[in-house]
Amino acid sequence: MFQPAWNFLGLPGDKASPEGARGWLLPVPYESTTSYGAGTREGPAAIIAASRQVELYDRDSGCEPAMRYGVHTMNPLAILQKSPDAMVRLIEEAVRGILCGNPKPEVLAVLGGEHTISAGVARGIARVLPKGSLVCVQIDAHADLRDEYEGSPFSHACAARRILDVCPVFQIGIRNISEGEESFRKKRRDVKTVFAEEATSPRGAFLKDLAKFVNGKNVFLTVDLDGLDPSIMPSVGTPEPGGVTWERMLDVIRVVSGNAEGVPVFDVVELAPIPGLRAPDFLAARLVYKIFTSVLMRPQAKKG
Ligand SMILES: [Mn+2]
Structure with a gap:
């Protein structure tokens, strides 16, 4: 299924090799604790399949950005029948290893799989970066702030x-939160929640706060696709009405890449493809390409 030529965007070999690519992509088809709709283990393959139909030319950049920066599609992380905590540790080690490797990517994209994987991704990045330099921006319908759920x-x-x-963590698009999570987040200064009504309002006033939050920091951007509106993204386990539009998603990407010190890693999770329905898979592929391009094509001046 993942032959060498069968890579993200269908790039030629020299643009898809570890040495030739500034962006790397790690598929993690992990699914175990999903509570409602299932199928996220099919997500990474569906995104890569759809990406081969994505137009490489980008009007904002005036070129084919992927042909400049290159994207290397890694082999999917081997999913053995492991408990969620063993899996999280495995992902943590994998991400840490990739970020410390030689060669290594400037930007690593991780494709889920269920949102559980993001815990491992965050821990892997945190082990590589200087303490205090990492922040997370989360697009999601759910606060996901429970300390445990169904025993895990x-x-x-x-x-x-x-x-x-x-x-x-700066969370955007939240429209599903429990009483316990609500009181938890109100007590914490390290979590900022932008609920869906504010996230989707035309003015987008929260984007200023977001710019401040990421300023000078290394950002881990985690996109749970159910944060988007189900009218454009129905292929998720728990489609909640009232979500983020495509255009607002692009606003978020622009603000993050334009103000952060770096975006070393992002993930896109929870795609559960619906057979025969191509638009959501295509959206996810476009989204991954947009994030890569926004980060890797930004003016080098910021890097100093
Ligand atoms: Mn969610």
Whole structure:
């Protein structure tokens, strides 16, 4: 399924090799604790398949950005029948290893799989970066701030809480939160929640706060696709009405890449493809390409 030529965007070999690519992509088809709709293990393959139909030319950049920066599609992380906490540790080690490797990517994209994987991704990044330099921006319908869910601290419903163990979190598009999570977040200064009505309001006033939050920091951007509106993204386990539009998602990407010190890693999780429905898979592929391009094509001046 993942032959060498079968890579993200269908790039030629020299643009898809580890040495030739500034962006790397790690598929993590992990699914175990999903509570409602299932199928996220099919997510990474569906995104890569759809990406081969994505137009490489980008009007904002005036070129084919992927042909400049290159994207290397890694082999999917081997999913053995492991408990969520063993899996999180495995992902943590994998991400840490990739970020410390030689060659290594400037930007690593991780494709889920369920949101549980983001805990491992965050822990892997935190081990590589200087203390205090990492922040997380989370797009999601759910606060995911539970300390445990159905007996596991590494459930998808605890994703943001586990990320919070290693860095502050700015969450966008939330429209599903429990009483316990609501009182928890009100007590914490390291979590900022932008609820869906504010996230989707035309003015987008929160974007200023977001710019401040990421300023001078290394950002881990985690996109749970259910943060988007189900009218454009129905292929998720728990489609909640009232979500973020495509255009607002692009605003968020622009603000993050334009103000952060760097975006070393992002993930896109929870795609559960619906057979025969191509638009959501295509959206996810476009989204991954947009984030890569926004980060890797930004003016080098910022890097100093
Ligand atoms: Mn969610």
